[in-house]
Amino acid sequence: MSAPSESVGRRVPRLESREKVEGRAQYIADLYRPGMLHGAILQSPFPHARIRGYDLAEALAMPGVHAVVTGDDFAEPNRMGAFIKDEHALAKDKVRYVGEPVAAVAADTEAIARAAAQAIRVDYQELPALLSPEEALASPVHIHEGVEQYFKVFDAGSQGNLCSRTEFTEGDIERGFLESDLVFENHFETQAQAHVALEPCGALAEVDPQGRLTIWSANQSVFRVQACVAEALGIPMTRIRCLTPRIGGAFGNKMEPHVQPIAAALALKAKRPVKMILSREEDFEMVRARHPFRIRIRTGVKRDGTFVAREVEVLLDCGAFADDSPGVLGFGLLCARGPYRFPHVRCHGRLVYTNKLRFGAYRGFGNPQVSLAGESQIDDIAEKLGMDPIELRLKNILRGDDRPLGGQILTSNGLRECVERVRDASGWGKGAPSPAAPGKKRALGFALCGHISGLLASGAIVRILEDGTVVLNVGANDIGQGSDTVLSQICADALKIPLENVAFVSPDTDGSPYNWGTTASRVTFMTGRAVVGAAAEAEKQLKQQASEMLECAVEDLELVAGGAVAVKGVPEKKIGFFEIAKRSHWFAGGPIIGSHSWVYDNPTVDPKRAAAIGLPFPRIGAYSFSAIVVDVEVDEVTGAAQVKRAWSACDVGRAINPLLVEGQIEGGVVQGIGFALIEEMVWDGARLANPTLMDYKIPTTREAPYELYPIIVESRDAQGPFGAKGVGEVGLVPVPAAIGNAVKRATGVRLFKLPFSAERILRGMLGTQQ
Amino acid sequence: MSDTLHVTIKVNDRSVALDVPLTETLLTSLRDRLQLTGAKRGCNQGVCGACTVMLDGVAVRACLSLTANCEGQSVLTIEGAGADRAIAALQDAFIEAGALQCGFCTPGQLIAARALLEQNPDPSVEDVQKGMSGNLCRCTGYNKIIDAVRTAAGKLQA
Numbered sequence A: 001m002s003a004p005s006e007s008v009g010r011r012v013p014r015l016e017s018r019e020k021v022e023g024r025a026q027y028i029a030d031l032y033r034p035g036m037l038h039g040a041i042l043q044s045p046f047p048h049a050r051i052r053g054y055d056l057a058e059a060l061a062m063p064g065v066h067a068v069v070t071g072d073d074f075a076e077p078n079r080m081g082a083f084i085k086d087e088h089a090l091a092k093d094k095v096r097y098v099g100e101p102v103a104a105v106a107a108d109t110e111a112i113a114r115a116a117a118q119a120i121r122v123d124y125q126e127l128p129a130l131l132s133p134e135e136a137l138a139s140p141v142h143i144h145e146g147v148e149q150y151f152k153v154f155d156a157g158s159q160g161n162l163c164s165r166t167e168f169t170e171g172d173i174e175r176g177f178l179e180s181d182l183v184f185e186n187h188f189e190t191q192a193q194a195h196v197a198l199e200p201c202g203a204l205a206e207v208d209p210q211g212r213l214t215i216w217s218a219n220q221s222v223f224r225v226q227a228c229v230a231e232a233l234g235i236p237m238t239r240i241r242c243l244t245p246r247i248g249g250a251f252g253n254k255m256e257p258h259v260q261p262i263a264a265a266l267a268l269k270a271k272r273p274v275k276m277i278l279s280r281e282e283d284f285e286m287v288r289a290r291h292p293f294r295i296r297i298r299t300g301v302k303r304d305g306t307f308v309a310r311e312v313e314v315l316l317d318c319g320a321f322a323d324d325s326p327g328v329l330g331f332g333l334l335c336a337r338g339p340y341r342f343p344h345v346r347c348h349g350r351l352v353y354t355n356k357l358r359f360g361a362y363r364g365f366g367n368p369q370v371s372l373a374g375e376s377q378i379d380d381i382a383e384k385l386g387m388d389p390i391e392l393r394l395k396n397i398l399r400g401d402d403r404p405l406g407g408q409i410l411t412s413n414g415l416r417e418c419v420e421r422v423r424d425a426s427g428w429g430k431g432a433p434s435p436a437a438p439g440k441k442r443a444l445g446f447a448l449c450g451h452i453s454g455l456l457a458s459g460a461i462v463r464i465l466e467d468g469t470v471v472l473n474v475g476a477n478d479i480g481q482g483s484d485t486v487l488s489q490i491c492a493d494a495l496k497i498p499l500e501n502v503a504f505v506s507p508d509t510d511g512s513p514y515n516w517g518t519t520a521s522r523v524t525f526m527t528g529r530a531v532v533g534a535a536a537e538a539e540k541q542l543k544q545q546a547s548e549m550l551e552c553a554v555e556d557l558e559l560v561a562g563g564a565v566a567v568k569g570v571p572e573k574k575i576g577f578f579e580i581a582k583r584s585h586w587f588a589g590g591p592i593i594g595s596h597s598w599v600y601d602n603p604t605v606d607p608k609r610a611a612a613i614g615l616p617f618p619r620i621g622a623y624s625f626s627a628i629v630v631d632v633e634v635d636e637v638t639g640a641a642q643v644k645r646a647w648s649a650c651d652v653g654r655a656i657n658p659l660l661v662e663g664q665i666e667g668g669v670v671q672g673i674g675f676a677l678i679e680e681m682v683w684d685g686a687r688l689a690n691p692t693l694m695d696y697k698i699p700t701t702r703e704a705p706y707e708l709y710p711i712i713v714e715s716r717d718a719q720g721p722f723g724a725k726g727v728g729e730v731g732l733v734p735v736p737a738a739i740g741n742a743v744k745r746a747t748g749v750r751l752f753k754l755p756f757s758a759e760r761i762l763r764g765m766l767g768t769q770q
Numbered sequence B: 001m002s003d004t005l006h007v008t009i010k011v012n013d014r015s016v017a018l019d020v021p022l023t024e025t026l027l028t029s030l031r032d033r034l035q036l037t038g039a040k041r042g043c044n045q046g047v048c049g050a051c052t053v054m055l056d057g058v059a060v061r062a063c064l065s066l067t068a069n070c071e072g073q074s075v076l077t078i079e080g081a082g083a084d085r086a087i088a089a090l091q092d093a094f095i096e097a098g099a100l101q102c103g104f105c106t107p108g109q110l111i112a113a114r115a116l117l118e119q120n121p122d123p124s125v126e127d128v129q130k131g132m133s134g135n136l137c138r139c140t141g142y143n144k145i146i147d148a149v150r151t152a153a154g155k156l157q158a
Helices: A017-021 A057-061 A110-118 A133-138 A173-179 A222-233 A260-270 A280-286 A325-335 A367-385 A389-396 A415-426 A483-495 A523-550 A577-586 A658-678 A735-747 A758-766 B026-033 B085-097 B106-119 B125-131 B143-157
Strands: A037-043 A049-055 A065-070 A101-107 A121-126 A162-170 A182-189 A202-207 A213-217 A240-243 A274-277 A293-301 A307-319 A344-353 A440-455 A457-464 A470-473 A502-504 A557-560 A564-567 A570-576 A593-599 A610-613 A620-635 A641-651 A707-713 B004-011 B014-021 B052-055 B058-061 B074-076
Touching: A017 B085, A017 B106, A037 A110, A037 A260, A037 A280, A057 A065, A057 A110, A065 A110, A065 A260, A101 A110, A101 A260, A133 A307, A133 A344, A162 A325, A173 A293, A173 A307, A173 A344, A182 A367, A202 A260, A213 A222, A213 A260, A222 A240, A222 A260, A260 A274, A293 A367, A307 A325, A307 A367, A325 A344, A325 A367, A325 A440, A367 A389, A367 A440, A367 A735, A389 A415, A389 A440, A415 A440, A415 A620, A415 A641, A415 A707, A440 A523, A440 A735, A457 A483, A457 A523, A457 A577, A470 A483, A483 A502, A483 A523, A523 A557, A523 A564, A523 A570, A523 A577, A523 A593, A564 A577, A570 A577, A620 A735, A620 A758, A641 A658, A641 A735, A658 A707, A658 A735, A658 B143, A735 A758, B014 B026, B026 B052, B052 B106, B058 B106, B085 B106, B085 B143, B106 B125, B106 B143, B125 B143
Parallel strands: A037 A274, A213 A240, A307 A344, A470 A502, A641 A707, B004 B074
Antiparallel strands: A037 A101, A049 A121, A065 A101, A162 A344, A162 A610, A182 A293, A202 A213, A202 A274, A293 A307, A440 A620, A457 A470, A457 A593, A557 A564, A564 A570, A620 A641, B004 B014, B052 B058, B052 B074
C-alpha cells in the first residue's frame, strides 16, 4: 500500500447517518406488510410448573383472532441452543421461569392479540422453584429432566441441574501457592444486568408464495436466526430466509433467538404475515441478561510483586436455558487470570440451571465479572506490598511475545502502551484530585483487561458492477456500532476506490456469505479480513483483465487511486475499472467476483502448555487490550459514588475509523458505569421486580462523565485487516474494577459485591458492611 | 371497547382527521395510523424519550399524550422537521460528531435538543446534561450528543 489511504483511518460519519437523523431508518417495529397480523405472547405466571393442558376456546372465539400456538405446535426433538439444545420456542410440557412465553396469538391488531393471549387458560401443576445455583445444585428436582441426553456441541458434563462445567489448568497450582510469599483470597459477587437496547426485541415473519418463510427481526446475525428457527420448527434452512432491518442497539441480547420462531409459527398457521414486538416489560422478563457470578479468587505473589499463582472458581446462574451461558462460563474462565504472566493457573467453574430467565451473551461475555475480582484483588495486593498498583501491573503484564492462557500466540500487544497512556493522561501518581466540595472524598482508580476479537467464521463477496463500482456483501449485521461503514472503508481502501463507489448489501441469508454474528468484538477483525481477502481476489481478476487490455504482464501492474489498474511506475498507462468491467461483462473473462472466507483457527489452548476440560470453543484468539483510569467522588453523607472523569485507552490494532472507535469506547465505558454503580435486576421471589425503565435505571447524561477521554492505541496486528482488532467490549470490561479501586482509594472501603450502590458504600464507610 | 372521538390535528403542517379511541396515545396514532414511524416506542411509559415530538411548540412524550386531547393542536415529528432551521443544524451536527450509533433514540434526541435550544440558545455542557437527561441513549455515552447540540447552537447563533 504505497499511496496514502483513501478511507482507512478517516473519521467517516456512519454511512446510514442521514436516514437515521431524518427518521427514515426502519427498525423492526417500523415494518409493515400487506395483510399483516400482530402477534402477542402469554407469559408464565409460575417459575416452575408442569403444563397439563390448554383451553384455547375463548381466545380463538374472539373476533379478529387468526391463530394461536402453544408448546404443542413444536415437536419434541425440535430444540434450539448454541451449545446445548435444551429450548423450545414456546414452553413445552413445563414452564421454567416467570415470564417464559407459553402461548402466542396472531390477530388483526396488537390490542386484540394481547387480549386474546390473556384469554388463554393454561392448567398448571406447580413444581418447586429453584432460584439460586446453590439451591438448584442441592435439589433432587431437575429443571430439565434428561439434560444428559440433550444434544451438545462440546463436552459439557451436564448432570441434573448442572448445565456445564469448565476447567483450565496451567503449571502446578499447588506448587505455585507453596512458592508464593503471600497468598490472597477473596469472594466477589456480581448482579444481573439488563441489556436495555433502546429498541425492544421483535420479529416479522411471512410465508412467501413458494411457501418459504421470510423473517425480519431485531437480531445480531441473520444466520443464527435462520439456524434457530430451522431447529425450532424442524424444517430445513433452505425453507427460511432471514433479513435484517436497522437494529436499535444490541449488546448480546439479540444474538440468539427471542420471538423469531414464535412469529414464524404464527405466520405458518395463520398463513398471513405476523409482526410481534415485545413491550419493554416483556423484553426485560423474557429475552436474556448478564449472568450473576459468584467468584472465589486466590492469588499468590512474591514479596517483590511477581505474580506466581492464581486460582479462580466461579459459580454462574444459568437461568432456565443454556443459551450462550456455557460460552460465558468458558470465556470468563479463560479471562480470569487477566493478561498477566502467571506460571501457575487453575480456573474452574460451574453453570447451574435455575428457574429464572435465561442469562446469556452481554458485552464482555463474562470478562467484566472476573475482571472485577482479579483487578480489585491486585489493587489490594499492591497496597499490602506497598507498591503502586500500576507499577505492580506493569511488572506482571504480558509482554510482546508472551503466551496468554493456554499458550496462544499474541500477534500484537499494546497493553503496556494502554497502561502508560492512561497513567500519564490522568496525572496518576501526582496526588489525589481535590473533592469538589466538603463532605466528599475523591480518588483515581485503575484497571486493565484483555479480550478476544477472533472466533468462528466470516465470508465476503466483492463484485465489480458493469460501471466499475463495487458491491460489498458480507452478511454481517450493523447493530449500530458502525460495521457497514468500517467494512466499506476497508473495501474501498483495498481497491483504492472512493468510499461512495462501494454499495453495502444488507445481510440476507439467501444471498450473503455466512457470518456467525455481530458479537464478541469480531466483525472488524474477522469480517474485515474476509473483505481484504475478497478484494484481493477481485484485484487479481482486475489485473488479469488489465494485463490483456494493456498487453503486459500481471506482475507489472498495480492498483492506483480512483479505481484503475496501471503499469507500475507509469501511472499514465492505466485502465479504469469501468473499461475493465465492460470488457469482463460483455467480451472476455466474465463478471468480476472476488470472494473470501475463513474461520478463526488458532487453538484456544496449546495442549503442551495447558489442560482444558469442557472447553466450549476450541478456537478463539486475537487479543485486544485496554486500561482505564477513573476519577471517582464519593459523598460521605449518602455514600453515592460519581465518576467525574475517565481515561480509557484501547489497543485496537489500527483504528479503521477513529470516530467510530471513540463511540465504542465512550459507550462501553458508560455502560460499564451503569453496571458498576446503578444497574441491577432485582427478583421478588421468582418474579422480576423491576422490569421497567422507571424502576431499572440506566445511565443518563447525569451519570455519564463529560470528561471521558478515549485514547486509541494502535499496535498493528499482523493478522488483522489493515492491522485492526476488535473494540466492542474492551472499553467496558475493566470499568467496574476501576471504580471499585477508586472507591477503595477514596474511602478505604473495599466492596466485593456489585453494584457499588450508595447504600453499600455508606455501609462500608460506617463499618456495617454485610 | 371504548368510544371513539373524531379529532382534527395538524401533523407536520398537514391537517389530519382521525377517529380514535379515547385511550389511544399520540404515539400509536402517529405510528400505526399515519405511518410516521420516526418517533420510537422504547418504553411506552414516558421514561426513555425516544417518542419525543413537538406539540404546539413544546416537546412532549407521544406515548403519554392522548390523541383525543390534541384537537386543533399542531404536531411536529422528525419526518416533518427537516425544514426547521434548528433541526437541520442539529441533524448535521449529530452526523459530523458521531452523536448517533444505532439511531433508535436519535429522532427523540433531536426534538428534545431543539426544544432545549429554543429555551437556551447557548447552552453550557451542564445545561445540555440537564436539558437532555430525559432522553436515554445506550450506545454513545452521551458526550458526542452533548458536543453536537453545542456545535449546532454555535452555528445557529452565528
